[in-house]
Amino acid sequence: MVSIKSCLSLLILFCGIQAFCSNQPVINPENFLNNNKSLKPYLRVYTDPTGNASINDILRDEPVFSQLKGELSKENIYWGKLLVENNQEVIKLYLLHVGKNDFIDCYFVQNDSIVQHEQSGYMYPQHLKSVPKGSYYIPLLMNANSTQELYIRIEEKIHNDPEFDLRLSSGTNWVYEILDKHIVDFIFQGLFWIIMIYNLFLFATTRTKAYLYYAFYLGCVAINYLFLTDILREYVLNEVPWLTIYFIPTTILVVGAYWIFVNDFISAKKYFFLYYKWIRVVSYIDIGIFFVSVLVIHFTKEIYIVTDGLRAVALLNALLIFGLIYRIYDSKYEMVKYYMYGTGAMVIMAVIDTILWNPSTSQANLMKYGLIAEIVVFSIGLAQRKKIREKERRKALNKQIDQLRVNESLAQWQKEELEKIIDHRTKKIKKKNKKLKRAIKKAETAARVKSDFLSVMSHEIRTPMNAVIGTIHLLLDENPKRGQLEHLKTLKFSSENLLILINDILDYSKVESGNVQLEHIDFHLRELTKGLGNTYEQKAAENGVKFNILIDHNIPSMLKGDPARLTQILNNLISNALKFTPGGEIKLLIHLLARSNGRVKLEFAVEDTGIGISKDKLKLIFESFTQAHADTTRKYGGTGLGLAITKKLIKLFDSQIFVKSKVNRGSKFYFSLYMEEAAHANAAIEQDxxxxxxxxxxxxxxxxxxxxxxxxxxxxxxxxxxxxxxxxxxxxxxxxxxxxxxxxxxxxxxxxxxxxxxxxxxxxxxxxxxxxxxxxxxxxxxxxxxxxxxxxxxxxxxxxxxxxxxxxxxxxxxxxxxxxxxxxxxxxxx
CATH class of the missing domain: 3.40.50.2300 (Response regulator)
Incomplete structure (x- = not known):
């Protein structure tokens, strides 16, 4: 059981707390105007760790408000209570600066009733604020001889540094203060943008990249200062202020743009090539860090991790800048001194500002003046650089003029010498042209003589052959005796072979000279192969060889192409197979490989079971006047032109022939051709x-x-x-x-x-x-x-x-x- 003494102690403690709360001091605003005197001693604070308490809960439950002691924790939400009294006979307007918090809600209470609710802070959109400019102020309108009870709620979601920095300002002083700050900020912004646009104009008129890089650098600086001076949040993103945090990494983007400009400004590629490459690398790294930082902010909302990292990167860049200045300060290149003077002041101010920078305040006051100095020096340097470039250009032009004069004298001498050489060469060329004309004339005469000779030989050889073959046919039709029939068949075979040899020689000459053109006429493929069968079945049977023709039944009956040349190709391959197949079988195979849009792709293959060809001879058999072995002509006959002609004829069809063979196992010659289907596939009628x-x-x-x-x-x-x-x-x-x-x-x-x-x-x-x-x-x-x-x-x-x-x-x-x-x-x- 709880003792009576303990209960009395608790009662005394409770009464003391109640007495402390009820005796909260009242503020007279007139005593705190414009002197930056803090109101914290007059503030009573309640910690809401759950964050669920509303103003109605506060008024109903009356939680304990105690005097503020120590720092506020970023994990909690806080309520502050303040009593303000106007003991004057007139209505007074004051501006209460609460502190740099994300969300500020101020409730005005009289007789336990809420009479007014004001909002302020970093994250509230502008339309919810009574004071749109100056993000942390609450308007305090006091009636004459009145007391106002204020309940102030503060909450942090991004910045994580809640504070009660209570200060009072009169309306007039507050306006002047805000105006002074914004006028200065807008002057700086205007300066940045004017110089940037001017440099863009210079780039457009001169195409000098230094002006473009400088404009890019100034643009990054201007955007960064829009963020640092709250202009971005209060004027541009005033309805979506939470987007402002994505501009925190623009500081490092400024550094990356700075390196890009400096690399061109000091002509590092020309005068400091050793540093040119690492300056480029540093600029790429800085810009990469900018994008990474934006992503980190987007996915984590941990801005202090980013700002700490940016501080380190900015300091490292400052060290690199000082290192570069140290390495090139004794250079005789005039632009180096402009770089050193312009950068020195800016870097010193930037380092100080970076060390002192608080993302809640987003200010960089010292760096403003460093940038002004840098802009002035760099602008003078760019103008001086233009003069240096003009001077170098004039010097180079004068040098070129002197060189041109020398070259002109040299060219005149070379011209005279060249004319002599040309005259000499012209005489030689004329002599060569005469010889060439005589050679061409001889070649044309030789070609004409060759053509005439072949024509005469064709006529002179074929004419007696006509008599020989015709006589043999007449004798065969007169029912000769059995002994005579054998002799006549021998004569017929020999004469046909002789005719084949003659045709091979004449055809090869025509193919070589390019006088063969393919026809494009309708023909019946099966009738064509039937003719081949009639021609070779009997010859094959006489040699003890089976001859078969197998045609894919899906092949259309009528096709368009050159049946004469196709017959010649197949004749050559079949007769070649018949020549080298002492026994066994010869097959002509025709397959349908593809069919679409009125076209067919056919594969023709001639297979035999003959003597075959060794691998080392496969390439030789398609050469002119060449056979696989030296004794082939003696043993089997032939000119060695059949396969050469076949290869060239197939090439006319935009195709090529292939061969597979094994010695004593036989050979397979195959090729594929594209042909069109005939418009009218009428079957050919065999003549009786x-x-x-x-x-x-x-x-x-x-x-x-x-x-x-x-x-x-x-x-x-x-x-x-x-x-x-x-x-x-x-x-x-x-x-x-x-x-x-x-x-x-x-x-x-x-x-x-x-x-x-x-x-x-x-x-x-x-x-x-x-x-x-x-x-x-x-x-x-x-x-x-x-x-x-x-x-x-x-x-x-x-x-x-x-x-x-x-x-x-x-x-x-x-x-x-x-x-x-x-x-x-x-x-x-x-």
Whole structure:
């Protein structure tokens, strides 16, 4: 149990406290005006550690207010109680400075009722404050002969240094004080911005980077002073004052901008290159610290961590500045002294201000005057630098003028010498040009002779070959004896091989000279491969080899491309495989790799089970006149041109050929081509030779050729098929025959003495008689189609048949132009 003595002690203590609180002294404001005398002794304070107490709680519960002792803790919220008395006969207005706190709420109470509520402090927006300028003042309007009870609540959320710094000012003195401060601040701001804009103007007119860097530096200084002098918070961010704390790191941004300007101002790159690099590094580090500090403030709101760090960085920069001054002070470069004088005063003031800087006050009074001195000195230095640059420019210009004079004399001498050299060279060039013209003429003559020679050789070789092959076909059609049949087959095989060799040589010459152009016509791929099958199945069977063709069923029937060159490529590859495959199998494989937008990508592959090719010979087989082994030509025959021609033809298709091979295991040659799908995929109709022979019977054909053997061979075939055939050996005789007889078709040799096939055709096409001028005329020549196609089209020939031809080719042409079909047919290389 609590003793009676203890209860009495508590009662006495409570009564003492109540007596102390009730005896709180009353302030007469007139005794405290304009003398900076503190009101703290008259203030009673209550600590609210929870921060939940409201003014109504205070008035209702009457907590204990005691005299302020010691420093206030940043963790608590405080309430202050003050009694103010106006014993004069007039109404008085006073301004009560509470202290630099984030939030200040002042409640005016009479007879335990709230009669007025005023707000002030760092963080309240302007529209909530009765005193918009001067963030920590509360207006105190006192009626005559009245006493006012004030309850003042202070709270910190950012600055963490709550204080009761109670001072009274009269309204008039307060206005003058605020005006004086703001006028000075605005003068400084105006000075910064005017000089900055002026330097931007100088940069725009002179393009001198020093003015731009100086303007950047002044801009950073101006923004920093907007923050330090409270102009930023009270005039710019007055409704969002909490954003002001993000401008705390602008101090270090000023330092970074300072280094950027100084690096150019003292021409460090030119005169102090050793320091130029580390000055750049320091400027980048300072600017980086600025951005890091902003992020730290944003995420932690711990401004004192940032300000302590900025102090350290600013002091370190000051040491670097003094170090730089020490290292370059004895330099003869004139701008160094301007840098030293301008920076010295500013750095000293900045160091003092940085040491004394309190983020709650945000003032830097000493540094203002240091900056003014620096701005004046730097501005004079920039003007002097301009004069120095002009002087250096004039000196360099004079030096250039002197050098130009020397160069002019030297150039005159060089010109004279050069003219002599040019005259000498010109004579040599003229001699070389004459030699070159003679060489070009010789080369053109040689090329023309080569072309003429190949044309003549083609005609001279193919003409007898036509007789040989034609005779063999005639003999084969006359039911020869069994022994004779074997000999005829041997002759047929040998003559066809000889023709292949001749074609290889002539084709290689055409490909080398670039005279081969690809056609773009419709063709039936399966009919093309069927022809290859008919050609090689029997040959393969005779060698004991199986020959198969496999085509992807997804490939369209009709395509657009050059069927003649594709056939030539496949012929070369299949005949090559047949030559080197003594037994086994040869396959032609055609796969569809891709199909889109009317185009197909096909892969062609020829596989065999032949002798194969060793790895070290794979690259040689595509070279001209080269085979894998030295004895290949002797053992297997051939010119070594087939694969070389194939490679060049595939290159014309914008593709390339590949080969895989193993010795005694076989080879695979493969390539891919892009082709278009034909607009009308009509299946080609295979011609029946028996039907064709029936349809051409009785048709009149005139054969014109100066070679008696060719005339005899053509006539024998045509007579055999039931046609009425007449032959003439000259162009003049052909014209006479045309006037005397109605012909269904003329087979015209191109190369004839006196009047060749071109002249005869042109004459016929120029006749007025419609029936005569429209007679189908097919050119028959030992020359190649590429060499003659333009000329035969110009004179009006309908088609072309190459010598030597096999009987089926001749029958197809005759049938095409004598069966009554339209004669408006484009020439094609049959």
């Amino acid at each position: 030779d028996v039907l064709m022979k029936e349809e051409v019977k009785g048709k009149r054909v005139l054969v014109v050729d100066d070679n008696e053997i060719n005339l005899m061979m053509a006539k024998k075939f045509l007579d055999k098929w039931g046609l009425i055939c007449e032959v003439v050996s000259s162009g003049q005789d052909a014209l006479i025959k045309v006037f005397d007889t109605d012909y269904d078709l003329i087979l015209m040799d191109l190369q004839m003495p006196e009047m060749d096939g071109y002249e005869v055709t042109a004459t016929i096409r120029s006749l007025d008689n419609t029936d005569l001028k429209n007679i189908p005329i097919v050119a028959v020549s030992a020359d190649t189609y590429e060499n003659v196609k333009i000329k035969i089209a110009e004179v009006g020939m309908n088609d072309f048949l190459s010598k030597p031809f096999n009987p089926m080719e001749l029958l197809t042409v005759v049938h095409t132009y004598t069966r009554g079909a339209s004669q408006e047919i484009e020439p094609t290389n049959l």
